[in-house]
Amino acid sequence: MIKEIEIQTDKRYQLIDITSQVEEIVEASRIKEGMIFIFLPHSTAGIILTENESGLKSDWLKLFEKLTSGIDFQHNLIDNNADSHLLSGLVGQGKFLPIENGRVIRGTWQQIFLVEFDGPRKRKIVVKILRDKN
Ligand code: ZN
Numbered sequence: 001m002i003k004e005i006e007i008q009t010d011k012r013y014q015l016i017d018i019t020s021q022v023e024e025i026v027e028a029s030r031i032k033e034g035m036i037f038i039f040l041p042h043s044t045a046g047i048i049l050t051e052n053e054s055g056l057k058s059d060w061l062k063l064f065e066k067l068t069s070g071i072d073f074q075h076n077l078i079d080n081n082a083d084s085h086l087l088s089g090l091v092g093q094g095k096f097l098p099i100e101n102g103r104v105i106r107g108t109w110q111q112i113f114l115v116e117f118d119g120p121r122k123r124k125i126v127v128k129i130l131r132d133k134n
Contacts, residue, residue, distance in 0.1 A: 001029060003127045009119035013064055015048075015057045018125060019111045023104055025127050032102045033132040039094040040125055044084035044118035046091030047125075051109040064117070084118035091115055099129070 003025045007016055026036060038047055050056060064087050073082030095112070098105045106112070114123060 001031075001129050003129075005125040005127065007114055007123045007125065009114075009116040009121055009123060011116065011119050013061050014116040014119055015050075015060060016114045016116065017052050017111050018114050019052075019106075021125075022112050022127060026099055026104050026129065027102065029129050030102070031099060031129055031131045034099045035130045035132075036097050036099055036104060037094060037128040037130070038097070038112065038125060039128065040114070040123070042088070042093065042123060044081055044088050045121075045123055046088050046093060046115040046117065047095050048091055048113050048115055049095065049106065049110040050113060052111040052113075060115075064115075081118050087115075087117045 005018060005021045005025075007018065009016065022036070022038060040047055048060075050060065064083075067090075068083035068086060073086075075082035075085065097112075114125060116123065
């Protein structure tokens with residue numbers, strides 16, 4: 001089964017916790033054992049697992065800015081968002097998580113985040129749930 005989450009971002013770089021929306025989809029599916037694949041059909045955003053703590057969230061943004069600042073990217077001649085594409089590729093556009101006893105397995109400090117690198121934009125997150133055979 002497949003579901004979608006829609007998020008409106010409001011900053012150029014931004015971390016948005018989508019853990020509760022993802023877990024609601026898993027609960028509603030009533031699938032007890034399996035796997036969830038969270039996929040972003042976008043090339044200027046990413047998905048990370050990290051702690052939802054305000055200092056850490058601003059540290060991520062600081063790191064992303066530092067990684068791409070002061071570099072003369074060629075793609076910027078076309079639409080001025082080379083940093084967004086490169087960070088999206090580095091961070092990755094999908095994550096697999098196990099489902100056990102109807103719940104997503106994740107660490108205490110692993111919340112699921114959409115990372116916007118070229119906002120504000122409307123983002124779609126595709127959630128695919130795979131059920132174990134038995
Ligand atoms: Zn571009």
